[in-house]
Amino acid sequence: MRLELVPRRDVPAAARILAPVAALVASILIGGVVIALMGRSPAAALDVYFIQPLTEGWALQEIAVKATPLLLIAIGLSFCFRANLWNIGAEGQFVMGALVGSILPLVTAGTDAGPWVLPAALLMGALGGLLYALIPALLRVAFGVSEILTSLMLVYVADLTLDYLVRGPWRDPKGFNFPQTVNFDAMLPYLAEGGRLHAGLLFGPIAVLVAWFVVQRTLFGFGVRVSGESPKAARFAGFNPDRLVVAAFCISGAMAGLAGIVEVTGQIGQLKPGISVGYGFTAITVAFLGRLHPVGMLFGALVVALTVIGGESAQIALKLPLDLTRTFQGILLMCVLAADALVSYRVRVVTTARA
Amino acid sequence: MGVTEAILLTVITAATPLLIAALGELVVEKAGVLNLGIEGMMAVGAACGFAAATLSGSSLVGVGAAVLAGLALSAVFALLVLGLATNQVASGLALTIMGLGLSGLIGAGFVGTNRDAIPPVYIPGLTDLPGVGRLLFGESPFVYVSLALALGILWFLGRSRAGLTLRSIGENHVSGHALGLPVLRVRLYAILFGGACAGLAGAYLSLVYTPFWSPGMTAGRGWIALALVVFASWKPLRVLFGAYLFGGATVLQLHLQAASIGFPSQALSAFPYVATILALVVMSVGERKATGAPGSLGAPFVPDR
Numbered sequence: 001m002r003l004e005l006v007p008r009r010d011v012p013a014a015a016r017i018l019a020p021v022a023a024l025v026a027s028i029l030i031g032g033v034v035i036a037l038m039g040r041s042p043a044a045a046l047d048v049y050f051i052q053p054l055t056e057g058w059a060l061q062e063i064a065v066k067a068t069p070l071l072l073i074a075i076g077l078s079f080c081f082r083a084n085l086w087n088i089g090a091e092g093q094f095v096m097g098a099l100v101g102s103i104l105p106l107v108t109a110g111t112d113a114g115p116w117v118l119p120a121a122l123l124m125g126a127l128g129g130l131l132y133a134l135i136p137a138l139l140r141v142a143f144g145v146s147e148i149l150t151s152l153m154l155v156y157v158a159d160l161t162l163d164y165l166v167r168g169p170w171r172d173p174k175g176f177n178f179p180q181t182v183n184f185d186a187m188l189p190y191l192a193e194g195g196r197l198h199a200g201l202l203f204g205p206i207a208v209l210v211a212w213f214v215v216q217r218t219l220f221g222f223g224v225r226v227s228g229e230s231p232k233a234a235r236f237a238g239f240n241p242d243r244l245v246v247a248a249f250c251i252s253g254a255m256a257g258l259a260g261i262v263e264v265t266g267q268i269g270q271l272k273p274g275i276s277v278g279y280g281f282t283a284i285t286v287a288f289l290g291r292l293h294p295v296g297m298l299f300g301a302l303v304v305a306l307t308v309i310g311g312e313s314a315q316i317a318l319k320l321p322l323d324l325t326r327t328f329q330g331i332l333l334m335c336v337l338a339a340d341a342l343v344s345y346r347v348r349v350v351t352t353a354r355a
Numbered sequence: 356m357g358v359t360e361a362i363l364l365t366v367i368t369a370a371t372p373l374l375i376a377a378l379g380e381l382v383v384e385k386a387g388v389l390n391l392g393i394e395g396m397m398a399v400g401a402a403c404g405f406a407a408a409t410l411s412g413s414s415l416v417g418v419g420a421a422v423l424a425g426l427a428l429s430a431v432f433a434l435l436v437l438g439l440a441t442n443q444v445a446s447g448l449a450l451t452i453m454g455l456g457l458s459g460l461i462g463a464g465f466v467g468t469n470r471d472a473i474p475p476v477y478i479p480g481l482t483d484l485p486g487v488g489r490l491l492f493g494e495s496p497f498v499y500v501s502l503a504l505a506l507g508i509l510w511f512l513g514r515s516r517a518g519l520t521l522r523s524i525g526e527n528h529v530s531g532h533a534l535g536l537p538v539l540r541v542r543l544y545a546i547l548f549g550g551a552c553a554g555l556a557g558a559y560l561s562l563v564y565t566p567f568w569s570p571g572m573t574a575g576r577g578w579i580a581l582a583l584v585v586f587a588s589w590k591p592l593r594v595l596f597g598a599y600l601f602g603g604a605t606v607l608q609l610h611l612q613a614a615s616i617g618f619p620s621q622a623l624s625a626f627p628y629v630a631t632i633l634a635l636v637v638m639s640v641g642e643r644k645a646t647g648a649p650g651s652l653g654a655p656f657v658p659d660r
Contacts, residue, residue, distance in 0.1 A: 002539065005440055088448060139636060143636050145632075145639045148444065149582045149635060150635065153578065153629075153631050154628070156575055157628050160621040160622075160624050161621070161625075164621035168619060284445075284448055288445060321460060323456045323457070323458075326452060326455060326459070328456070329453075329456070330450070330453020331449075333445065333448070333452060334431070334435060334446065337435060337442065337446055337449065338441065340441070341435075341441050342439065347438075347439070
């Protein structure tokens, strides 16, 4: 027995949009089976994971807060993925952005520095991520080194750098020896009194609009799309592939870096190990769940953020481990890829010997 | 036991999981498939291996469970990239994300459990030989398996007809298909072999190397194994050489950390990752293009009928 793929000729746009929804449903079913295998009630888990967070105000705010870094990183990554470049080190660029962006808030903490610190910090955060993403991009352009492995290796280096700084030179001397820096004065303001929503959330919708415009309405966006779908055509059309690699990596690095510094100045308020809970990797799932479309990724980020919040409450309410959320994210990504293939191809099961 | 002997033993210990996983991936990539799921399969292999060995009390059952776990995960990957022609990079990443989570679920009940490591081989007389006895005749069984794998794969790829078929499919699957070669079936077997190897490498980590299970214990070894394949220009003996070189670098770093020569420990911990990047750069400089990558590596294959 074997599977045979027959390309479908006219795929309706609605089918392409519905594919990730079907994938989500399928992965929830698979997740339910996993939970049942663990001897728990899938119905109770479904309620805690997907229903309860949607009915409580604090949880809805928390979803928006968690979705923001995911969305920013995913939008950046979509430029790479569309151009068939595999930046899988967004996690490292996130951490580097947080690190470089924190320099000014750290230096000015406790002083009467003006309101310029915060915008400068955000800018430096984006720059930090950008420069860090430039390493795999330049290594690829100059030496032909696979960007997949270099970008991933740099995640470990970034994590260790953060670890070194918060345990060593940047440690808060009054912090009872905890590996953490002083608390920043330069923080993103809250959008509403007493809420959890900070001004950094505004970057999400802005990024969606800008990304949509760049991808659909600019020559550069066109070049990114063409070089992903047909590198040869892109070269004949005169797009410089090297410049495209560097540009795509710069965008995704800057977005991840911005996400990093927004996370720090938006809600954490200091540097410490574990400022990222795998946002850089989770954003890969978000990017594909949103089919690399800015609006799609907005929904994707909200859905994945929902599972993160749901996972945290499930850990408390049902004693379900957090690893369940990670497993689910992996299953979700697989289902999204499979659903996309099922939309593009008709699968025929051939049971006889080949004709 | 002399100092040199002790150091060489630890180098081999550090190199063996990398070697086993990288050899498996080498075969997969030679068939034209890029499986980025090694890290995930290794993690699940380590967790399943430890769980099964603890529950059954038999190390052999543990090893078997780890291999089966690697096989099962790679079968899922094969279903995606071969059955549905999905993007290999994204599918492999999904496998790693899922595998790391799954390993946590499986291993959660075994944190803090200890069991005796699988003992090294002991051959009366030979193992007791001064100087080289332990080194040549007293290694872990995994070490001999890994060396046999390296030689077996060298023979298979270079000298056997099936190996030639596999290589030609990896080089150009369109031509292979036109010649009537079973592209997808060969790739399926290659992927399953790679999964079994990754599971076995995971078993080595939790049953010999540590020997306990802890979350995130693979620590990027699956990714380093992937880099080793590139570093070795897709040649089995060079994978062997690269793995031992890398094992040596890891041991050197551990010794430097123990000696505490004023370097921050994090800089030394970062060393393997930086070294991997540098090794990849060195390999690419000069050779520029002809690094020996299989021609169809990473490209999905949909046969036209």
